[in-house]
Amino acid sequence: MARMKKEGYRVPLFDRIFKPEVITLPNGHTVSRPRSRMPLIIGVLVAVIWASVLLTGFDIAIIIRRGHQFTYILNRIFHPNFEYFPKVVGPLMDTIKMSILGSVLGATLALPFAVVASTNINKNNWVVSICRFLLNIVRTLPTLVIAKFAALIFGLGTFAGTVAITVFTFGVVSKMMYEAIETIDMGAFEAMESAGGDKFQSFRTACFPQILPTYLSYCLYSLEMNIRAAAILGYVGAGGLGLLINERIGWRDYEGLGIVLLSLFVVVFIIENTSQYLRKKLS
Numbered sequence: 001m002a003r004m005k006k007e008g009y010r011v012p013l014f015d016r017i018f019k020p021e022v023i024t025l026p027n028g029h030t031v032s033r034p035r036s037r038m039p040l041i042i043g044v045l046v047a048v049i050w051a052s053v054l055l056t057g058f059d060i061a062i063i064i065r066r067g068h069q070f071t072y073i074l075n076r077i078f079h080p081n082f083e084y085f086p087k088v089v090g091p092l093m094d095t096i097k098m099s100i101l102g103s104v105l106g107a108t109l110a111l112p113f114a115v116v117a118s119t120n121i122n123k124n125n126w127v128v129s130i131c132r133f134l135l136n137i138v139r140t141l142p143t144l145v146i147a148k149f150a151a152l153i154f155g156l157g158t159f160a161g162t163v164a165i166t167v168f169t170f171g172v173v174s175k176m177m178y179e180a181i182e183t184i185d186m187g188a189f190e191a192m193e194s195a196g197g198d199k200f201q202s203f204r205t206a207c208f209p210q211i212l213p214t215y216l217s218y219c220l221y222s223l224e225m226n227i228r229a230a231a232i233l234g235y236v237g238a239g240g241l242g243l244l245i246n247e248r249i250g251w252r253d254y255e256g257l258g259i260v261l262l263s264l265f266v267v268v269f270i271i272e273n274t275s276q277y278l279r280k281k282l283s
Helices: 002-006 013-017 040-054 060-077 080-115 123-141 145-155 158-181 187-194 201-231 243-252 254-282
Strands: 021-024 031-033
Touching: 002 021, 031 123, 040 201, 060 254, 080 158, 080 201, 080 243, 123 158, 158 201, 187 201, 201 254, 243 254
Parallel strands: none
Antiparallel strands: 021 031
């Protein structure tokens, strides 16, 4: 350790507190072996978990006493009431329509905004900073909060849910797209500008073909997320399956809730597998 100090090497604080172990080799030479940090890591982890338990009021005794209710509810959910399915079809279609329309609108609005927020396309640092600041605000708001505001402004129903999904998709796709745009090869873009083309023409001809597969992949990924998100927007009055889920839970109709969740699972499974297949083709 003394030699490390002489050579200008900064000794870690841990090694200064817990001195390395000195080992004598058979040939008489001595070497130092740093102490294991595992006990410290375990100690810190235990302290953090214990502090979290105290601050959150976590009580394992309640889980032990009430754990049987969880299995009771799951047992009823896994015995869905198929006679309730006709009432699920309408809200399920509303959920799908909200997801598709919101994803299309949000992804369409995101592309030009992402271009403006890209530092390799837009050289105006002020505009780029403002765009990214606005994106950070949009991405900070949870979808349920956006849906709540939309329901207060536009009224209850699927329109508010569509607006919420549009805003959410806009924030997510914009963020991922401007990061993708900043990684593309700019040689062809600069050549087009040197030949007299404006930024729009240069981007459309030289850059857009490079980012199109990535853009479509992000759009499909957003659709996957939005199907699940749309299912809970009914909790704040935005229509869709969320209304039925909230209603069935309120009435303790877990068999009806089971058929709602089963329908949602089938739709999500089909859309996710179709999306994965299309994204593999794009890549």
